[in-house]
Amino acid sequence: MTESPNSSFRANIDAVALALIVLFSVPVEALPQPAPELIAAANRPAQALTEKGERVWRRLEQKMQRFEQRFDRLAAPCSRGASRSGAVSRQLRFPV
Helix, strand or coil, rough: CCCCCCHHHHCCHHHHHHHHHHHHHCCCCHHCCCCHHHHHHHHHHHHHHHHHHHHHHHHHHHHHHHHHHHHHHHHHHHHHHHHHHHHHHHHHHHHC
């Protein structure tokens, strides 16, 4: 029977407990900090995705504004004509 690489950790609970105690007893300030260049490099893909999402959102808002403007232009003459003829007021007074 071959042992898996993690079986020694399972067999030696004391070693795992000691490693966890050492890990949690070291203050965060004592841990080495990554270089700012590495942090910036790691953040680049997330930043690019954020910028792309913002561009897509702006384009969507612009399309919605254009749609609303077109809809308002098309709907405006119809609503004036319906209110002049009295069709709207007849519908409100006598529902079917």
